[in-house]
Amino acid sequence: MEEALGQVPGFMEPLAEPASDHSWGLFRDLVLGETELSAREKALVGLSAAAVTKCPYCTYFHKEEARLTDVTEEEIEETITVASNTQYFSTILHGNEYDHDEFVAETDEIVEYVSEQEEAAADD
Known part of the structure; x- marks a missing residue:
């Protein structure tokens, strides 16, 4: 996340596991990924x-x-x-x-x- 965004946004911190990994994966793959x-x-x-x-x-x-x-x-x-x-x-x-x-x-x-x-x- 830090590599892609330059930081770990504060709004991602309160997400409980495994939601944080899944949430980042969705964002990374859908928003930042090639689709x-x-x-x-x-x-x-x-x-x-x-x-x-x-x-x-x-x-x-x-x-x-x-x-x-x-x-x-x-x-x-x-x-x-x-x-x-x-x-x-x-x-x-x-x-x-x-x-x-x-x-x-x-x-x-x-x-x-x-x-x-x-x-x-x-x-x-």
Whole structure:
């Protein structure tokens, strides 16, 4: 941990064993490791989750992580706005107990329509 981060962060110290090893492993492998997502993409995903969960610690961390990957301030703002949009509609869907099967069917129809429109535009 110290080699990768330059220190052992204080927030890792109160984790009981074996949670500390597992927690560091998850962080190291998912956030710092080479995965299907780029470091930039992972920073934006982390920022989205942090903003929606309203965690000031994670929000600060993931904003700084994003800046390390050359994410612009405008992209940070847009990421947070997209995250809030998702949370907004999730609240509407859950609060109104919208039928999940109907939602899936409508989404599938929308995806099919948009795909057909994109194919038609590409053919023009």
